[in-house]
Amino acid sequence: MSRINVRGVWDRAVDAWLEEDLPELDAIWDQIIEDIGSEYDAHSNVSSIGWAA
Secondary structure, three states, rough: OOOOOOOOHHHHHHHHHHHOOHHHHHHHHHHHHHHHHHOOHHOOOOOOOOOOO
């Protein structure tokens, strides 16, 4: 299991989630993958995302 702090995109992600804006959520996920700094395919398929505050 991997964990990453997404404070930099948190507000944007919550807004997209509330608006059911899937293209924006995809764009946010792409940005997070870039921030991880690993191979894209290593994190391109995700089974779940946990939200915690």
